[in-house]
Amino acid sequence: MLLRTILGASIASSVASVAVAGAWTEPKGEGQAILTGAYSHSGKGYASDGRVVDIGRYDKTTLSLLIEYGLTDRTTLFAKPELRAVDLKAPGGTTQRSRGLGLSEFGVRNRFAKMGGWVIAAQASGFAPGSSNKSTNVAQAGATDAEADARLLAGRPLPLPGDGGFIDVQGGYHLRAGAAPNEYRADVTVGWRPKRTVLVYAQSFNTWADGRGRGFYDNYQYHNLSLNGAVDIAQKVRLQAGVFGTASGRNALRERGVTIGVWRRF
Numbered sequence: 001m002l003l004r005t006i007l008g009a010s011i012a013s014s015v016a017s018v019a020v021a022g023a024w025t026e027p028k029g030e031g032q033a034i035l036t037g038a039y040s041h042s043g044k045g046y047a048s049d050g051r052v053v054d055i056g057r058y059d060k061t062t063l064s065l066l067i068e069y070g071l072t073d074r075t076t077l078f079a080k081p082e083l084r085a086v087d088l089k090a091p092g093g094t095t096q097r098s099r100g101l102g103l104s105e106f107g108v109r110n111r112f113a114k115m116g117g118w119v120i121a122a123q124a125s126g127f128a129p130g131s132s133n134k135s136t137n138v139a140q141a142g143a144t145d146a147e148a149d150a151r152l153l154a155g156r157p158l159p160l161p162g163d164g165g166f167i168d169v170q171g172g173y174h175l176r177a178g179a180a181p182n183e184y185r186a187d188v189t190v191g192w193r194p195k196r197t198v199l200v201y202a203q204s205f206n207t208w209a210d211g212r213g214r215g216f217y218d219n220y221q222y223h224n225l226s227l228n229g230a231v232d233i234a235q236k237v238r239l240q241a242g243v244f245g246t247a248s249g250r251n252a253l254r255e256r257g258v259t260i261g262v263w264r265r266f
Helices: 002-010
Strands: 031-046 052-070 075-080 082-089 096-101 104-115 118-128 147-158 165-176 183-195 198-209 221-234 237-250 256-265
Touching (some): 031 237, 147 183
Antiparallel strands (some): 031 052, 031 256, 052 075, 052 082, 082 096, 165 183, 183 198, 198 221, 221 237, 237 256
């Protein structure tokens, strides 16, 4: 029962976000495509009181493609389809597997203000349900119901050594259909460019359930951290790699993982 509660909170989470556009929008007629592979493992989880507990084994592999396009200088359209493979095994149980589409995101971001060096934007997106393996409960814990997200974003350059840096702050509300509760979300990215062709950035992803859901969905929260590096290998091509993990939580997985990505501007 504890494993199902934890998975209900965490199986749809995505800490392996590599896009750092944040509040900034793409120039009109330009954009970028980011292909990202991620792997995460968890043999531990956080109980309702925050204690680390054994949950068996949880492994997730994803392949996603983020495409952003500047409809105008102020408005960017984006889409992010995803393929996902999940394996889990409860203590003493058999391994259950799910393969197929994860949640695919489609949305729009609009920059509506600039003030004191800050760029302010609003973003709205919807998530198409993923596929599920009906013989298991794996994908049904979060990936097979529609979702939606609305958030405000603010970003500004930072006067760091080298080629400077930036900070991006986001806060929003995430709607989840079905039995899962809705969520409050807050994300922060801090980036540094030691030189023009190199980017190092750290991210914090934070999620709080808006109360309990139905069935085995309990109240939960989790706080993920990631550290990434990206290097330009051509004029419009960048390679990225990073690590991520869950720093704390309640009724949540304690994930540890890696990402690798290719960024291409167009």
